[in-house]
Structures are given as C-alpha cells and as structure tokens.
Amino acid sequence: MSELSIDRYDLQLLAALQRNGHTTNAELGEQASLSASQISRRIQRLEDAQVITGYAALLDPHALGLGVTAYAQIVLERHDKTRPAEFERAVTAMPEVLECFAVTGEADYLLRIVAPDLAAFSELMMKRLLNLPGVAQVKTNIALSKVKETHVLPLDHVAQPRPQKRRVKYAG
Amino acid sequence: MSELSIDRYDLQLLAALQRNGHTTNAELGEQASLSASQISRRIQRLEDAQVITGYAALLDPHALGLGVTAYAQIVLERHDKTRPAEFERAVTAMPEVLECFAVTGEADYLLRIVAPDLAAFSELMMKRLLNLPGVAQVKTNIALSKVKETHVLPLDHVAQPRPQKRRVKYAG
DNA sequence: ACTGAAAGCTGTCGCGT
DNA sequence: ACGCGACAGCTTTCAGT
Numbered sequence: 001m002s003e004l005s006i007d008r009y010d011l012q013l014l015a016a017l018q019r020n021g022h023t024t025n026a027e028l029g030e031q032a033s034l035s036a037s038q039i040s041r042r043i044q045r046l047e048d049a050q051v052i053t054g055y056a057a058l059l060d061p062h063a064l065g066l067g068v069t070a071y072a073q074i075v076l077e078r079h080d081k082t083r084p085a086e087f088e089r090a091v092t093a094m095p096e097v098l099e100c101f102a103v104t105g106e107a108d109y110l111l112r113i114v115a116p117d118l119a120a121f122s123e124l125m126m127k128r129l130l131n132l133p134g135v136a137q138v139k140t141n142i143a144l145s146k147v148k149e150t151h152v153l154p155l156d157h158v159a160q161p162r163p164q165k166r167r168v169k170y171a172g
Numbered sequence: 173m174s175e176l177s178i179d180r181y182d183l184q185l186l187a188a189l190q191r192n193g194h195t196t197n198a199e200l201g202e203q204a205s206l207s208a209s210q211i212s213r214r215i216q217r218l219e220d221a222q223v224i225t226g227y228a229a230l231l232d233p234h235a236l237g238l239g240v241t242a243y244a245q246i247v248l249e250r251h252d253k254t255r256p257a258e259f260e261r262a263v264t265a266m267p268e269v270l271e272c273f274a275v276t277g278e279a280d281y282l283l284r285i286v287a288p289d290l291a292a293f294s295e296l297m298m299k300r301l302l303n304l305p306g307v308a309q310v311k312t313n314i315a316l317s318k319v320k321e322t323h324v325l326p327l328d329h330v331a332q333p334r335p336q337k338r339r340v341k342y343a344g
Numbered sequence: 345a346c347t348g349a350a351a352g353c354t355g356t357c358g359c360g361t
Numbered sequence: 362a363c364g365c366g367a368c369a370g371c372t373t374t375c376a377g378t
Contacts, residue, residue, distance in 0.1 A: 004235075014236075017229035021193050024371060035347055040373055051235045056228055057189035059325055063176075063223045064186075066325060069273060071282055088319045095326035099284075101241060103313035110243055110313055112271075116329050141275035141282055147260045151323060153231055153238060154267035157288045196354065207364050212356055347378085354371070361364085 004049040009034060010042060011155055014051070017043075018152045021055045058151075061114060068115045068142065072129065073107035075137035083134030084108075090132045096124055107139065118142075176221040181206060182214060183327055186223070189215075190324045193227045230323075233286060240287045240314065244301065245279035247309035255306030256280075262304045268296060279311065290314075 006014075012032050016023050025036040025043070032039070046052045061069070076083055084102075091100050091111065099112035115121035121142075129138060178186075184204050188195050197208040197215070204211070218224045233241070248255055256274075263272050263283065271284035287293035293314075301310060 006236075014229070014231060018231060019226075019228070021227035021229045025373090026371075036371085037348080037373070037375095038346060041346095044373090049235070050232055052229050053232050054191075054230045055193035056191065056230055056323055057186070057193045057224050058226045058228055058323065059186060059190060060222055060225050061325055063221070064178075064325060064327060065330055071273075071275065092320045095324070095328070097320060098323070098325075099321050100319040101243075101315040101321075102317045102319060103243065103315055105311070105313040107313065109319070110315075114325065120329070139277070141277040141279070143273040143275055143282075145274045147272035147274060147281070148264045148269060149271050149273075151228055151230065151270070152267070153233055153236060153270075153286065155236060156267070157292070158237055197356095198354075208354080209356070209365080210363060212354095213363095216356090345378105348376095350373105350375090352371105352373085354369100356369085357367090359365090361362105 004045070004051065006046075006051070006158060010046060010051075011158055013039065013042060014046065015155055017052070065116050066114045067117055068121045069146070070113050070115070070121060070143060071141040072111045072113060072125070073139040073141075074109040074111065074129075074135060075106070076108045076134045077136045080134060086133040087135065094128065176217070176223065178218075178223070178330060182218060182223075183330055185211065185214060186218065187327055189224070237288050238286045239289055240293045241318070242285050242287070242293060242315060243313040244283045244285060244297070245311040245313075246281040246283065246301075246307055247278070248280045248306045249308045252306060258305040259307065266300065 009032050013028055016028055016031060025039040028034075028039045029036045034042075043052070061067075074087075076087060087109075088100070091097050091109075096113050096115055097111050098114060099110075101110050102108060103110045113121070113124065115124055125138065125140065129135065181204050185200055188200055188203060197211040200206075200211045201208045206214075215224070233239075248259060259281075260272070263269050263281075268285050268287055269283050270286060271282075273282050274280060275282045285293070285296065287296055297310065297312065301307065
C-alpha cells in the first residue's frame with residue numbers, strides 16, 4: 001500500500017465510479033476532459049495502488065427477503081485474553097453480519113446484522129450470537145426504518161496537489 | 173417493485189456479482205453452465221426488477237485519508253413532531269454519514285460516520301451533529317479496529333423454486 | 345503527459361431450435 | 362427457455378507529438 005499522489009482528475013474518477021461502477025471510460029473522459037486511454041491508465045493505477053479495492057453489484061435486501069436490519073452491541077467476558085480473536089473469527093464467518101467494529105464506550109463490539117425476519121433474527125441472536133466464544137452481554141437495536149445507507153465515501157477533504165510545475169534538471 | 177421469481181441461476185449470478193461487479197457474462201456463463209446471452213438477459217431482468225440496484229467501485233477509506241469511523245446514537249427532543257423529518261433530511265445531506273437508521277432501544281437513531289481524523293470528527297460532532305434540528309443527546313462509539321465490513325448480502329435463505337415441471341396444456 | 349488509431353473483447357439482439 | 366452468430370461499442374495498448 002504505497003503512497004500515491006491523487007490529483008483532481010483521480011478524485012473526479014473515484015467520485016464517479018463510487019456512484020456508478022459501470023461508467024465507461026469514454027463517459028469518464030468526457031466529464032474530465034481527458035481521452036479514454038488516459039482514463040484507462042489512471043484507473044489501472046488506482047486499482048494497483050488498492051485505492052479502488054474492487055467492484056460490486058449492489059442488491060436490494062428487501063427484494064431478496066431480508067426485511068430485518070439490526071445493530072448489536074456486544075460486551076465480552078473480561079477474564080480471558082484469547083477470547084477476542086476467537087470471537088472475531090466467529091463473527092467474520094457469519095454471513096448475516098455485515099459490519100463488525102471494536103469500539104470505545106460501554107460495549108466492546110458493534111455489529112450490523114441482516115436477517116429475513118424477526119423470527120430468524122431472534123434465532124440468530126439466541127442460538128448463535130449469544131453462544132459465541134466469550135460473549136457476556138448483548139444489547140440489540142432493531143432498525144425501524146432506513147434513513148440513509150451508502151458506500152459512497154466523502155472525498156472533499158482530500159488535499160489537491162498544486163498543478164505540477166516542471167522540475168528543473170540541474171546540468172541536464 | 174414487482175414480485176419476481178428468482179431461481180438458482182439468478183442466485184448464482186447475484187452472489188458472483190456482489191463479490192465482483194466486473195465479472196464478464198462469459199465467465200458467469202461458465203460458472204453457471206449457461207450461454208453469455210442468457211446471462212445478459214437474466215441480469216437485465218434483475219436490473220429492471222430493481223433486485224440489482226446499481227454497481228459501484230469500492231474504495232479504501234484509509235488510502236483516501238479517512239482514518240476514523242464512529243457510530244453515533246442520537247436521542248431527539250420529544251416535544252415536537254415535525255423534528256424527525258427535518259433531522260432526517262439534514263443527516264441525509266451530510267456526506268460523512270454513511271448510514272442512518274431509526275432504531276428501537278434507548279436511542280432514536282443510529283448513525284455510522286467517517287472522518288479524516290479525530291479532530292475533524294470532533295468538529296463534525298460539535299458544530300454539525302449537535303446543532304441538527306431536534307437533537308437532544310448524542311452518544312458516540314469510536315471504532316478502534318475494523319473486524320469486518322461487507323456489502324455482500326447473505327442469500328442462502330432465499331427459497332429455491334423447484335425445477336419447473338413443464339405445464340401440461342389441455343387440448344393442446 | 346496526453347491523443348488517436350487499431351486490435352481484441354464484451355454486451356446485446358435476432359433468429360433458430 | 363435456451364444457444365449461436367453477428368454487430369456495435371468498449372477497453373487497452375502502442376506509436377506519435
């Protein structure tokens with residue numbers, strides 16, 4: 001993961017591709033006033049540098065029968081130091097867990113979970129989450145409605161390198 | 173958003189496309205033992221039915237200088253019924269807010285937020301979140317480490333329609 | 345560092361089965 | 362419902378400026 005200078009063209013590409021991963025190089029070129037071949041090269045650079053980590057089709061959970069989203073705040077038992085790793089491995093392997101972060105505050109972990117319905121979620125909680133290694137306490141917040149959900153990262157904060165002045169070669 | 177019967181081929185396509193949105197129809201066809209043209213038709217059907225809602229490039233937040241992820245649990249003031257809509261509109265307009273759900277439990281809303289660093293996050297909290305219309309209380313959980321983060325929905329639960337028996341036509 | 349053309353792939357549609 | 366074949370459009374590379 002090397003450092004890589006990202007100019008305003010790259011930022012424009014990233015912004016566009018976040019929103020539509022199928023935008024063609026020709027379209028991107030029009031927007032940025034660059035040729036399609038340049039777009040191709042820049043994208044490859046961003047992929048190689050792992051700034052772009054992949055491409056995905058986004059699916060509608062409701063259309064696929066996933067009606068329930070919930071957050072779980074988990075507290076682990078304190079008296080065993082090997083437990084966090086086991087817990088993390090177990091959680092990572094659960095496909096219903098879309099997010100899991102170790103956090104500050106009262107809980108140790110915060111997870112986002114999806115399930116077909118409340119019955120399935122309840123079973124998931126009782127039979128799987130509560131039995132994970134080291135889990136002492138679980139507090140759940142069930143989603144009542146989705147206000148916003150996006151994968152689009154804000155890019156406004158990224159420092160724009162000044163337009164490159166050609167470097168003078170000494171004794172060139 | 174009409175009902176649509178999703179067979180095991182569709183599920184296979186969706187599973188593959190969730191993980192790699194740039195998989196070619198030829199590759200998908202090989203995996204599913206179907207021709208590329210069939211894949212094309214099925215994907216178009218899934219797009220039209222809004223099962224596939226879009227395609228996206230996935231970016232690495234750290235590579236783009238977004239070092240901080242945090243969750244915020246928000247309690248609104250109780251004495252004004254027009255507030256939730258205003259709050260939701262304001263939150264939706266904030267690019268740093270990647271998720272916002274209304275939830276059961278002690279808090280009214282649970283948000284996921286990203287920021288370049290703790291200083292920027294702190295400013296975001298103090299100057300923007302706390303001043304949103306109707307906000308009474310905010311509890312934050314700052315992420316210490318990412319255990320898992322995915323957009324890949326579990327599809328195992330989807331009922332597989334039995335292999336279609338050819339319907340007998342009466343007086344055919 | 346970029347453009348433009350050329351070659352190879354990919355998506356899509358009509359048609360036959 | 363599906364596969365095949367053809368065509369249009371896209372991506373990528375390479376020579377040139």
